[in-house]
Amino acid sequence: MRKTIHRLFAATLAGLLLAGTAHAAEISVTAPFSRASAPTAKAGAAFLTVNIDSGSDKLVSASSPVADKVELHTHLMEDGIARMRPVEGGIAVTAGTPTELKPGGLHIMLIGLKAPLKQGESFPLTLTFEKAGNVTVTVPVQGPGARAAEHDHGDHDHGKGHEGHQH
Template sequence: MSSFISKAGAAFVLVFLLACVPGAFAHEFKVGELEIGHPWSRATPPGAKVAGGYFTVTNKGNSPDRLLSISSDISDKAELHEMGIKDGVMTMRPVTGGLEIPAGGKVALKPGGYHLMFIGLKRQPKQGEKFPATLTFEKAGSVTVEFAVEGMGEMGGMEDHTE
């Protein structure tokens, strides 16, 4: 009987926490027809001047949109970058003209591909905290999201994604 009570009590506590803290486990944002999923960054070592930012954007609309700019109080500026391999050499370059989010499509900003760079850090992102940033899209407009800061070697739950 005490085993049942323990399981029932644990289930009650979990349901209670989920009901009292809506969105505590969800980490998604919406603007217009766009859904921004799990914005995250990595903790940085002392003295680091840059940090990366990652998330997914799903366009539920019938027309493409474009990520135009990013801003955050955590850094002097933020830029959209693309990493790639050219002639066996890894390259990273700023993306000019924004990043298209195709109609009915999904774009993943992740390590090794498209990503944000927070340049000129004003403070070090620490594991377990969150910091805000504003994403501006051509059609959907602006939305403020919260970047969850994970450990230095983390992949933001994206290690299983191949997109």
């Protein structure tokens, strides 16, 4: 009986150790940026590109201390008018296909800005993925008409499991 318990314990321990070495999909976020806002603006937006090294995941929400509320949005054409609408169910991220959140398409809305977004400053943005958990990035604020990140500073973040870590 004792040998059986020891074997069961050893098999369980070995299984746990092997499970811990399995590859977890890694999320990378590149080229984050935002646009400077007018002094009286109550909303802003953030843009970025998300990649996953294997499998798939879903960006389900975002948060930032610079706004009261943060939503995932898209642009839709309704009766010839472009309108922004919240994305229902999250934004899919699939290996081999960068997911771009950019002006005129998918983006992150910062609603109820606590202060204007000023060119040359930056702010933290936490992205929450269904499987990978939270990934926090630093978003530089560019000029009001910026269409893309001026340059990638190489300080993008990666998420593994439920924790993001910064390089």
